[in-house]
Amino acid sequence: MPIIETRALRKTFRSVVRGEGLGGAIGALFSREYEEKVAVEDVSMSVEQGEVVGYIGPNGAGKSTTIKMLTGILVPTSGSIEVAGIVPHEKRRQNARNIGVVFGQRSQLYWDLPLRESFELLRAIYRVPRDRYNENLAHFVEILDLDRFMATPVRQLSLGERMRGDFAAALLHDPKIVYLDEPTIGLDVVAKEAIRTFIADINKRLGTTVILTTHDLADVERLCKRIVLIDEGTVIYDGKLERLRDEYGIHRTLVVHFKDPQPDFTLAGVEIEHREPPIVWLRFDRRATTAEALIRRVTERYAITDVAIVEPEMEDIVRRLYREGYAKPPAHVPEA
Numbered sequence: 250m251p252i253i254e255t256r257a258l259r260k261t262f263r264s265v266v267r268g269e270g271l272g273g274a275i276g277a278l279f280s281r282e283y284e285e286k287v288a289v290e291d292v293s294m295s296v297e298q299g300e301v302v303g304y305i306g307p308n309g310a311g312k313s314t315t316i317k318m319l320t321g322i323l324v325p326t327s328g329s330i331e332v333a334g335i336v337p338h339e340k341r342r343q344n345a346r347n348i349g350v351v352f353g354q355r356s357q358l359y360w361d362l363p364l365r366e367s368f369e370l371l372r373a374i375y376r377v378p379r380d381r382y383n384e385n386l387a388h389f390v391e392i393l394d395l396d397r398f399m400a401t402p403v404r405q406l407s408l409g410e411r412m413r414g415d416f417a418a419a420l421l422h423d424p425k426i427v428y429l430d431e432p433t434i435g436l437d438v439v440a441k442e443a444i445r446t447f448i449a450d451i452n453k454r455l456g457t458t459v460i461l462t463t464h465d466l467a468d469v470e471r472l473c474k475r476i477v478l479i480d481e482g483t484v485i486y487d488g489k490l491e492r493l494r495d496e497y498g499i500h501r502t503l504v505v506h507f508k509d510p511q512p513d514f515t516l517a518g519v520e521i522e523h524r525e526p527p528i529v530w531l532r533f534d535r536r537a538t539t540a541e542a543l544i545r546r547v548t549e550r551y552a553i554t555d556v557a558i559v560e561p562e563m564e565d566i567v568r569r570l571y572r573e574g575y576a577k578p579p580a581h582v583p584e585a
Contacts, residue, residue: 250334252426252458253296253319258328260289260314288314290482291328298425301452301459303473303490305466307571311482312462316428319460320350333425346375349419353431356411357418358403364414365399368421375422382421389417392447409440416447426458427451433465445471466563480571490563497569498561503531503543508552516546530559 263283289311296302306312317323318330321337321344330336337344350357358367372382390396393413398406406414412432419427429448433441449472451457461468469476469490476493478486486493502522507514510526518538523530533543540558547553 251295252298252333253294253460254331255295255315255319256293256329258289258292258315258318258330259287259326260311260318260323261285261287261326287482289318289325292479292482292484293328294477294484294487296458296460298458299452299456300475301448301461301473303469303476304460304462304479305464305469305476305567306479310479312479313430314482315479316350316430316460316462320344320348320428346422347425349422349424349427351412351415351419351427351429351432353412353434356403356415358411358414360404361402363400363402364395364406367403367414368418371418371421377422381423385421385423386417389420389447392450393417393443409436409443412436412440412444413447416444420451420457423455424457426460429459429461429463431463432461433463433468441465441468448472466567470563478567478570486570493566493570494561494563497566498563499534499536500532500561501535501540502559503533503540504557504559505529505531505547505553506555508554511551514551516543519543 263285292311292315304312304315314323318325319332319337321341324338332344333347335343335347357371358364359370362370368386371377372379377385390399393416395413395417398410401410403411403414416432432448433444436444445468448459448461452459452472459472461473463469474490475488476486476490477484503519505528507527507529511529512524512526514524514529515521516531518533520532521529522532531543533540544556
């Protein structure tokens with residue numbers, strides 16, 4: 250049985266229609282005319298226990314609205330939703346015990362208290378048994394390197410330190426599911442890698458289900474085997490990351506290092522993407538040819554010292570999906 254399941258989930262927001270100027274503002278006080286904005290439209294998905302799912306899309310696509318419905322903060326306009334066997338907005342307190350939440354721009358830590366005391370308060374709120382709390386905290390302190398600032402008030406922590414504290418706080422009560430909304434935003438490379446390692450660890454060690462929303466696709470590539478892509482409130486792709494790359498990452502780049510500069514080099518069927526003698530970057534459609542075939546054609550005519558293959562960036566693939574929507578590209582038979 251899935252741990253998260255939504256069916257035809259829809260959320261609209263209603264607001265009063267306002268005219269221009271002071272008269273319009275006063276008229277709105279007595280107006281019965283409303284307009285509706287659809288934030289989420291017909292989102293159906295099923296998530297199994299232990300999955301790490303990237304839930305991605307452009308700004309305003311409906312990601313945060315979906316997460317707020319999953320956490321019970323918002324009530325769906327229509328459709329159904331179940332999280333760990335309960336309807337979140339109907340049993341908010343019970344749902345809260347099953348989930349952990351980390352928002353990149355907000356903190357659940359107590360601003361004026363040392364980090365350690367914030368954790369103690371959360372232990373009391375969630376009634377975590379002392380032995381289990383001590384075991385979890387010791388592990389989180391080690392993997393997130395929290396020990397050196399456990400006695401520091403939260404307001405004095407750097408963004409990276411606070412985010413590490415927020416991750417530990419969200420998981421002290423052993424939630425079945427963790428929602429991560431832009432968890433690495435604003436962090437440096439070292440802090441991002443520490444967070445990614447931590448997410449991978451709790452998923453592997455505890456079997457925690459993770460729903461990750463982010464604009465940093467490096468997070469998705471590092472952690473997720475599956476992505477759900479949403480645009481204008483509607484799911485446009487739900488499947489494996491590798492399948493998306495196979496179907497839409499149709500262009501690859503062959504980097505050829507010639508023994509001698511070849512300023513006039515050309516090759517039929519490929520695009521010269523860049524030249525920096527003695528190196529040439531060749532962009533090709535992998536549905537029409539293979540890297541092996543291209544290498545053979547080049548080495549028949551020229552002496553080379555090295556070759557490398559550059560795969561398409563996931564950002565380019567996702568950007569194309571936003572523009573075109575998802576439709577499996579037609580198959581082509583590569584040349585031998």
